[in-house]
Amino acid sequence: MKIKPLLDRVLIKTEDAEETTKSGIVLAAKSVEKPQIARVIAVGPGGEVDGKEIKMYLKEGDRVISAKYSGTEVKVDGEEYTIVKQSDILAVVE
Template sequence: MKLVPLGDRVVIKQLEAKETTKSGIVLPNQAQEKPQEAEVVAVGPGGMVDGKEVKMQVKVGDKIIYSKYAGTDVKLNLDEEYIIVKQSDILAIVE
């Protein structure tokens, strides 16, 4: 199955949470903070959204930082988890 986003939507795959702190303390799953960094998997075509022209500024493979509570979680094939966000919920591209 393949996700194809519509309009100004972007499909992202969240990067793994860090399992240890900088000082080397191992964190249990419950204590790990959900990372806001992800990789772009698919990008919608852009176009007219709410009467305004939207040009897509991200591309597949970009590493991005997105808003903490943005998006819709989607689970495919029982083991693949993705998040669908609007381009406006993407805060930065990590270079």
């Protein structure tokens, strides 16, 4: 199944959280924080949203940092994704 975001939405997949600290201590699954860095899987076409023209500046494959509690989580074919508005993307990681 393929997901295609609409308007100014972006489909992202969060990267796995680090399970060890820099000093080598292994963390329990409960204490691992949800990562904010994700990979862009698909990008909507942009267009007019609330009377404003929205230009999409993200592309598939970009690594991004998203707002902590933003978006809608979906599960497709056993994979977990998040659909967010482009404005909820805080930065591109290079």
